[in-house]
Amino acid sequence: MTTRGRLSLLLAAGLCGLAACRQAPPGDPDRRIVVWEHDDASVAPYIDSVLAAFCKLPGNEGVSIVRTHYHTEDMRQQFQTASIAGNPPDLLLSASDAAGIYAISGFIQPVDGLFDLSRYNPAVVAAITQDGKTWGVPVTNGNHLMLFYNKRLAPRPPRTTDELFAFCSGRAPKLGLGHCLAFHLGEPYWLVPWLGAFGGWPMAGRVPTLDTSAMRQAVEFMLELKRRGFIPGECDYNGMDALFKESKVAFIINGDWAISTYERQLGAALGVAMIPKLSRTGRWPVPMVSGKYFMLSSRLQGRKLALVKRLVEFYTDEENQVGQARALKRLPALARANSARTIQDDPNLRASLDQILVGKPLPMATELRAVWDAMRPLFGKVLSGQMGVDEAVRRMQADAETKIREMKE
């Protein structure tokens, strides 16, 4: 055989060997759990620590857990693709907003009967319940908006919008603040608490309820905040976040996911409070409340399902729920854990809990997506002065109904 022939044979043998090698011993596939999550990068060490603790429990020898992180939208698309291809992850650790899509598509399975859901806060369970079925096990309680304030600029939080306005027109200019409050103006999720304070809500069951006087009043209220210069003329999420972190505004309305970040940034100067009561109606703003959930792939069954069930129960037991509140500053979904000293002694977590109590569950209906998409551009047009409030509200309703019809037909 020539040298070239020998080399070719050697190369072919090498390629075959490399192709045949596997990256890790496969072990028992029923003892290997794949978890996908889309949480903040700072949360990953906490998740890994709990998953590692589970693997060390007696009886869990040989169990391996693979956690993969995705961005929110990527995870939604990848999960759909993987489910259609027949190779989905076993568990999703996710917010509830896409659960409706997964449920309708048959990608996740209901958890009624598998878990004792009465142990969790009712509102957080309600946010993942549709047509009498519950589609996830709650891990955190919240994902809700609340007021954060910088104590160096405002020592006490305003309890009412009158107090807020008094600060904004009185003390804020003296402090050299261009605006006193910031929130995400482009996203209707931030409009909802005020809509609730005027007595409205974007959906009743699966039907959009946007063309209401409450909506008109809520949008007018936003315009008033802008007209009086209390909020920036344009403000997206990154914008409001930067303004608050750089102490250019005294108050920000943001979600519970930001508590730990702002605590690191502002330290003791950070205060958390309820969004001020609307003086005009005497009602508290009503943020949407949901949480983070474990969702189980519809393909899980038998021994693997039993193992995953044990993992979820371990992850959401009282000790880990309190540990989660301590590490991540997120409220536990387990009702019993709310009374833990960690939460009761932490003023920021207590304020977060107070805010949840006036909130309402985020609807799980897939129609909500159409509602957001109908509200977003028209709300933007009103804020930029291109459309009147009345016309915008009427069109929001019509557009939402059209989009829902198109989704279904």
Added chain:
Amino acid sequence: MISSLLQVARFVALLALAVAALEGYLHYHFTCYGRRWFVPASAAAAAALACAAALLFTGRTAGQVLCSVLSAAAVEAVAALVFSHVVRGRHGLPVMLLAPGLIGLGLLIAYPLAFEVYLAFHDLKLTTIMVWSRTGYIPFVGFKHFVKVFTASPLASVTFWQLLGRTLWWTFINVFFHVTGGFGLAMLLNSVRRFRGIYRTLLVIPWAMPQVVAILAMRGEFHYDYGFVNIMLGRLAGHLPWLAGWGLGPVQWLGRHALLTCTIINVWLGIPFMMVVILGGLQSISQSYYDAAAIDGASAWQRLRLITLPLIRPVLAPAVTLGAVWTFNNINVIYLVTGQAGGSEDADILVSALYKAAFTFYRYSYSAALALVIFAVLFVCSFLWLRFSKGSESVYG
């Protein structure tokens, strides 16, 4: 790290083995076609391989295994007959060289395109996806989605025809400024003798930077309160009150002029590419043409019109075609400037509306039909442009 590298190496090895198997198969068929045993031996080998695969990789029944073996033998027998009676060893080398590329293209382009066509004539959406994932069945609906594309817009407040008009206008304006801006800068650079490399590097930065970073940075500059553009406009109006009297001042760029903002950002992003392409064309023109024109007393305008423009046409025409296609399909700028979660519809073009239909509302079949319509529009426009601009013809011929 090591496991990731091993995974990549394993994938490359698998790919190399697949290519080697394909080349081996073709080599055998191109060289052994004349042997008496060729057809029966090929069919027998295919049957044996099919049998081994069916037994090793799946847990099929005996009937299914037999069926696979017979099918493989029949298909291979037909292929062997074609090679021995029709091909007869001709064009062996070109076919073997082209085969991996053709098969790769087929898998990456032809199959998705064919599936897109299939989807457009069926009804895959939120409520049918579960049935499809479990049974593989999607109802056939014929041209229903194509009719809907023209009659029902994917957006709430903009019709399909408005969207098409807006997309064509967006493409024209962007490409116009890309070409004129790029041409102007390329002419300047071509005439500069010192530090040309430094200038070129500086000018190419917007294009070389990751697009997401560049777009988000520019988006910040158009912020109403804190953006550079409005700060400058505000200061200008403050220093020159007569300009303020004419209405000059901060503008709600993102709220009121979303499409204009997207256009300015995309023009800024696209000029460097066109500049580099045109500069390459300009530098390839021989100086002797200009010397001869100067002797004949040609003016600068005549030199530009009669020498420069015709001679850079072979470079410019494909670049304009590519630029037009990229701009027509440019979802990045619209998506990142108007908000990742849906945003204003004021700046939406066909592809961003398509994205919303597919990934916000899960109307997959409708989106497939819309994508095919967009493909047809682009195909016709590109064909007409190349035909009328004579961009594919040689200027020297």
